[in-house]
Amino acid sequence: MLPDSCVQLKMSKDLQLAEAAEANCSNKYVLGCQGLTTPPPSCFSPSCTVLSCNKKMTYFTKTVDNVTMVLANPQFHGTWHSINGRIYVFSFNASTWQDANLACCSIGMKLLSLDFDYEYNNLLQALKTISMHNATTEPGEFWTSGSDVGCESSFGWCAVNKLVRSTNWAPQQPSDKNKSENCISIAINQNSALLSDDACDRKMRYICESRDTTKSSRSSQAIVDECGAVYNVTRIEAENVLTLSAEYTTKIKCYLKCVGEHSGFMLNGKVVDENMLMMAELLSPKSQPAKLQDNLEAVDSCSSIKGMDECDTAALVFQCGQEKAPDFVSDIITSVERNSSAEKSPLNVTVALCASYGCSLNPTRRTMEYENATVLSASANGGKFFNACSGKRYAVFSASTLYSPAGSLCCQYGLQILTLDTIAKQNCFRDGLPDAYRSGSFHAPLSRMGASNYSWCTSSRQFIMSDFGQNNGTDWQNASNYQMLYDFTGVLNGSQTRVKLRPANPSVKCGVICEP
Structure with a gap:
C-alpha cells in the first residue's frame, strides 16, 4: 500500500464543510464508525430548564x-x-x-x-x-x-x-x-x-x-488563586510547576488536577479526550502535518495514563505531555491563561480588572512568521520582528487598533502585550528597541477598571508608578482614562531614560508590541 493511498475526511470548525484529502495511512486521526442504525440510547443527563439568566x-x-x-x-x-x-x-x-x-x-x-x-x-x-x-x-x-x-x-x-x-x-x-x-x-x-x-x-x-475575582486582574489568575488556596500552593509555586525540574508533591499534584478540571481538560481525574484532541488540531500548523501527528500521539499516549489516585493521574499526564510535546503543553497553557472566563464576582474589586479578549494561537503565523522570520522582516499583517533583552524575539505592529484586538493579535503568535513591570526590563528593552519604533505610542497592559489604582494585566507584580519616573497627574484620575499607553518618544532623543506612561480611555487606538 502506498504511503498516501488513504482518504481522510476533514470537517471545518463550524461543521458546515467537509472535504476528502489524501493522507498517510500510518497517520493517526480521530475515527468514526458506520453500521446498522441502533436504538437511541437512554438518557444520561437531566433536561435542565432553559432559564433566561439576566442581571437585574x-x-x-x-x-x-x-x-x-x-x-x-x-x-x-x-x-x-x-x-x-x-x-x-x-x-x-x-x-x-x-x-x-x-x-x-x-x-x-x-x-x-x-x-x-x-x-x-x-x-x-x-x-x-x-x-x-x-x-x-x-x-x-x-x-x-x-x-x-x-x-x-x-x-x-x-x-x-x-x-x-x-x-x-x-x-x-x-x-x-x-x-x-x-x-x-x-x-x-x-x-x-x-x-x-x-x-x-x-x-x-x-x-x-x-x-472570587476581586483580587485578580485576570480570570485565569483567579482559577490559579482558587486552586492554590484550596491546596496551599502559592503563585510562585504555581509558576514553578511549568518547569521540567518541578517537584510533584501531593499538594502540587492535586493543584494540577484542580486547574485541569476548571479549565475543562480533565473531569473526575481523567483527561477529556475530545477537548484535548480539538486543541491538538487547533494548535497545529496546517503546513506541518508532522506537528499534528506529534500532538495527537501525545494525547493518545498521555490521556490513558492512570496513577494511584486522581491527583497522581493529573500529575503523570502533565509530566507525560511535558516530555512528549512540551510546545503543545505550553501552547495550551498560553491559551487558557489568556482567554477570559465568564465566571466573575459581582462585588467591588480590590485589584483592577483587565479588558478581556479572545486568544487563539495561529500555528502558521507562530511557526512560519515569528519563529522562522529574519529580524525586522514583515509579517503577513504588517508587523515586524526584532530581538532585544538577551535575544528574545518581539513583534511590533504600528497600525492603530483598540486594546482587545491588539491582545488577540499578540495571541496569534503565542505572545502577550509587552509588560515592562521592572526597571531592569525597561532598561534592556529601551536599549534594544529599533529607532524606527521609538516615536509612537503603544498599548500597555495596565488597567484600573473598577478600582482606584492601576494593576498589570499580564503580570502578578505590583504596579509601581515611580518605576517610570512619574507622579499621579490629573489625567490619571480622569474616570474615563482607565487604560495606559507606553510613550517611547523621549527615549529616542535622549531627553529621558525611563519609558513614559500616558493614561488613555478604552476608545484610543494605537500600535502594540508583543513579547514572548
Whole structure:
C-alpha cells in the first residue's frame, strides 16, 4: 500500500464543510464508525430548564471608572462569604428551585453547584465564620442547581452542565418520594453538608456562588488563586510547576488536577479526550502535518495514563505531555491563561480588572512568521520582528487598533502585550528597541477598571508608578482614562531614560508590541 493511498475526511470548525484529502495511512486521526442504525440510547443527563439568566441592573451601580458595574448593596441579598477563592451568598428569603436560579442570575451569580469536593468543606467553614458583612449564617436546607428532571436518577448540576459525582447524600437519599422529587437541596449544619432530593416547587433558602475575582486582574489568575488556596500552593509555586525540574508533591499534584478540571481538560481525574484532541488540531500548523501527528500521539499516549489516585493521574499526564510535546503543553497553557472566563464576582474589586479578549494561537503565523522570520522582516499583517533583552524575539505592529484586538493579535503568535513591570526590563528593552519604533505610542497592559489604582494585566507584580519616573497627574484620575499607553518618544532623543506612561480611555487606538 502506498504511503498516501488513504482518504481522510476533514470537517471545518463550524461543521458546515467537509472535504476528502489524501493522507498517510500510518497517520493517526480521530475515527468514526458506520453500521446498522441502533436504538437511541437512554438518557444520561437531566433536561435542565432553559432559564433566561439576566442581571437585574437596578441592583448594580458604576464604580470609580464610570463603566464597571458592581452590586450596590450586597448585604441586602444574603450573607456573603469568600472562602478558598470562591464567593457564596446564603439567601435570606425562601424560593422555589426555579426562582432561586433566577435570583442568583439577577445578582450576576449562579445557583450552587458542588462539582468539586472541596466545596463541601467551604460550606461548613462558612457556617463557622463571620460573613463579609459581619453577619452570621444560620444552618438549614438550601437549594443547589442539581436536578434530574427529564432523566430520572441521573442528576446533574444545571448551572455548570456537569453530572453529579458526589457521594455526599443523606441516608436513604435520593428517595424520589411520590415520584416528584427532582431537585437537589443541601442540609448544612456545623458538622455536615448532605444532599437530598426535594420537590422543585418547595420553597427554601438557596446559595449563590461565583469565583472570587476581586483580587485578580485576570480570570485565569483567579482559577490559579482558587486552586492554590484550596491546596496551599502559592503563585510562585504555581509558576514553578511549568518547569521540567518541578517537584510533584501531593499538594502540587492535586493543584494540577484542580486547574485541569476548571479549565475543562480533565473531569473526575481523567483527561477529556475530545477537548484535548480539538486543541491538538487547533494548535497545529496546517503546513506541518508532522506537528499534528506529534500532538495527537501525545494525547493518545498521555490521556490513558492512570496513577494511584486522581491527583497522581493529573500529575503523570502533565509530566507525560511535558516530555512528549512540551510546545503543545505550553501552547495550551498560553491559551487558557489568556482567554477570559465568564465566571466573575459581582462585588467591588480590590485589584483592577483587565479588558478581556479572545486568544487563539495561529500555528502558521507562530511557526512560519515569528519563529522562522529574519529580524525586522514583515509579517503577513504588517508587523515586524526584532530581538532585544538577551535575544528574545518581539513583534511590533504600528497600525492603530483598540486594546482587545491588539491582545488577540499578540495571541496569534503565542505572545502577550509587552509588560515592562521592572526597571531592569525597561532598561534592556529601551536599549534594544529599533529607532524606527521609538516615536509612537503603544498599548500597555495596565488597567484600573473598577478600582482606584492601576494593576498589570499580564503580570502578578505590583504596579509601581515611580518605576517610570512619574507622579499621579490629573489625567490619571480622569474616570474615563482607565487604560495606559507606553510613550517611547523621549527615549529616542535622549531627553529621558525611563519609558513614559500616558493614561488613555478604552476608545484610543494605537500600535502594540508583543513579547514572548
